[in-house]
Amino acid sequence: MGEERRRGAGRGVDAVGRAVFGSPDDTGTSGSRGSRRFVRMLPALLIVGGLLFDSLAPTNFTAVPLFVAAPLIAAPFFSLSRTVRTGVASVLSVIAMRLSDGTSTRVVPVIEMLTVLTTAVLAVFINGVVRRGNEQLASARVIAETAMRAVLPTPAERIGGLQVAARYEAAQADEFVGGDLYAVADTPYGVRVVVGDVRGKGLGAVEAVAVIIGSFREAAEQERSLEGVAQRLERALAREGTRRYGLDAMEGFITAVLAEIPPGATSLRVVNRGHPEPILLHADGALEVLAPSVPALPLGMDLGAWPDRADVWEMPPGATLLAFTDGLSEARNADGVFYDPAARLRGRIFPGPEELLSALTDDVRLHTGGRATDDMALLAVGRPAEGQPVRRTTVPIVGRGDGPGEG
Numbered sequence: 001m002g003e004e005r006r007r008g009a010g011r012g013v014d015a016v017g018r019a020v021f022g023s024p025d026d027t028g029t030s031g032s033r034g035s036r037r038f039v040r041m042l043p044a045l046l047i048v049g050g051l052l053f054d055s056l057a058p059t060n061f062t063a064v065p066l067f068v069a070a071p072l073i074a075a076p077f078f079s080l081s082r083t084v085r086t087g088v089a090s091v092l093s094v095i096a097m098r099l100s101d102g103t104s105t106r107v108v109p110v111i112e113m114l115t116v117l118t119t120a121v122l123a124v125f126i127n128g129v130v131r132r133g134n135e136q137l138a139s140a141r142v143i144a145e146t147a148m149r150a151v152l153p154t155p156a157e158r159i160g161g162l163q164v165a166a167r168y169e170a171a172q173a174d175e176f177v178g179g180d181l182y183a184v185a186d187t188p189y190g191v192r193v194v195v196g197d198v199r200g201k202g203l204g205a206v207e208a209v210a211v212i213i214g215s216f217r218e219a220a221e222q223e224r225s226l227e228g229v230a231q232r233l234e235r236a237l238a239r240e241g242t243r244r245y246g247l248d249a250m251e252g253f254i255t256a257v258l259a260e261i262p263p264g265a266t267s268l269r270v271v272n273r274g275h276p277e278p279i280l281l282h283a284d285g286a287l288e289v290l291a292p293s294v295p296a297l298p299l300g301m302d303l304g305a306w307p308d309r310a311d312v313w314e315m316p317p318g319a320t321l322l323a324f325t326d327g328l329s330e331a332r333n334a335d336g337v338f339y340d341p342a343a344r345l346r347g348r349i350f351p352g353p354e355e356l357l358s359a360l361t362d363d364v365r366l367h368t369g370g371r372a373t374d375d376m377a378l379l380a381v382g383r384p385a386e387g388q389p390v391r392r393t394t395v396p397i398v399g400r401g402d403g404p405g406e407g
Contacts, residue, residue: 039077043070043086047093054097064112067094071123076130083127087120151210152377155184160191162261163382165353167361169327170375179205179254180325180377183213185220190263192220192229195323195379196256196275196299211240212254212299226260227308230271230299237300253300257323261315261381268315271308274298276329281356283318283385285347318385320353327376328360331368339367353380 050066057063071087078086094116098104104113155164166182179198184191194216198208212233219232237254255275261268270278272292280288294309315321324341331339344363350356357378364376 043074043078044089046070046073047086047089051093051097059101062112063097064094064116067091067116068119071120072126075123075126078127080124080127080131083123087123091117091120151206151213152181152183155182159184160186160261160263161384162191163353163384165357165378165380167357167378168375169361169372169378179209180327180375181209181213182323182377182379183216184379184381185217187220189220189224189260190265191261191381192216192226193259193321193323193379193381194229194233194256195278195325195377196254197325197327197377198254208237208240208254211236212256216258226258226269226271226310230256230258230273230308234299241300253298255298255326259321259323259381260310261321261383266314266316266383268313268321269310270313271310272296273308276324276326278321278323279342279345280313280315281320281322281345281350282316283349285349287342287346288313289342315383317383320350320356320380320382322356322360323379325375325377327372327374328364328378330374331364331372331376333367334369334371339364352384353382356380356382 046066047070050063050070053061053063053066067090070090071083074083074086091113094113095104098109098113103109152166152168155166157164164184166184168180168182180196181198182193182195184193194212196209196212198205198212215233215236216229219229223229223232233256254273256273257275257278258271258273259268259278260270268280270290270292272278272290273296275298277292278290280290282288290311290313292309293311296308322341322345328339328341333339341360345356345360348359350359357380360378361376364372
């Protein structure tokens with residue numbers, strides 16, 4: 001944990017700089033690299049430009065504003081030592097100019113030198129404030145990521161004879177706390193899964209995710225029907241909302257899809273509570289969009305009892321169930337066109353769930369150009385065909401532009 005905090009602090013120190021000229025490991029356009037290089041050189045360019053301007057311009061013109069700007073620009077982007085060096089260079093440049101023209105004892109030049117000195121000291125103070133703030137944000141980010149990993153643990157690579165793969169991809173590098181969720185449980189009634197999306201972000205969303213996942217794990221073991229599991233989740237949200245004086249404190253509502261794959265059968269049962277429709281991919285490349293026969297409201301709407309109805313589908317060997325949140329289905333390209341997972345996946349064949357999710361996340365990045373605006377949770381559960389090998393499952397939490405900060 002300590003090492004993670006140090007790495008997080010290193011990433012956070014130059015967060016302002018990354019906001020201006022991108023991540024250091026961004027190998028995208030030459031324009032972004034040129035912007036980073038320009039910002040790094042700007043304080044030195046201002047000092048050199050000030051010296052040239054003062055030597056060439058008439059005596060009634062002054063280059064002091066350039067020497068004032070140099071340390072102020074360095075303060076939020078550079079390290080403390082580099083900010084100090086920039087401030088010292090600015091002060092010494094002004095002193096050297098006034099000594100060379102013999103005006104160092106006059107009132108106006110003295111005021112100029114004091115102004116640049118005061119600005120240099122202020123820049124050092126600003127640098128300290130920015131760095132402390134970034135370190136605190138980096139620490140909070142690491143804590144949030146750790147909490148998210150605790151709430152969404154890595155599922156086993158094989159559960160109840162089924163292959164499982166899961167991904168949680170954050171839209172932003174510094175936003176690891178979201179309301180997307182997934183869980184898988186091996187129960188006496190078969191393998192049961194839930195994928196959901198809490199309205200909102202932040203700690204309130206994580207609390208709601210924890211309530212849903214905790215209730216799901218308990219209900220999945222005890223309830224005989226998938227409909228009963230959904231009702232248990234509804235009651236858990238209502239109970240938590242009462243404890244918190246209203247469901248608004250619990251982020252309002254949660255869309256969710258629950259699925260059950262019974263042991264020794266090729267059937268699949270699905271309950272959909274206002275969530276994007278999952279997809280069933282077959283071994284030959286065909287797929288089915290599992291639309292509910294009766295649309296239902298999300299969990300936690302508090303609009304009275306809702307009679308859940310599970311739809312039954314065939315899931316033969318080699319088929320894979322793909323459930324996802326709207327971060328996938330609402331991902332847009334530069335023209336505002338939504339990503340259509342069914343259209344993109346139809347006719348494609350994947351060796352297993354992990355390969356499916358890897359190809360899918362890569363395809364979404366290409367579609368959006370790396371400009372995702374919402375978190376995305378993906379869960380794939382495959383019924384292996386005879387002789388299909390076991391494959392390793394990972395659950396990376398990935399953010400755009402995540403990389404080490406510049407020193």
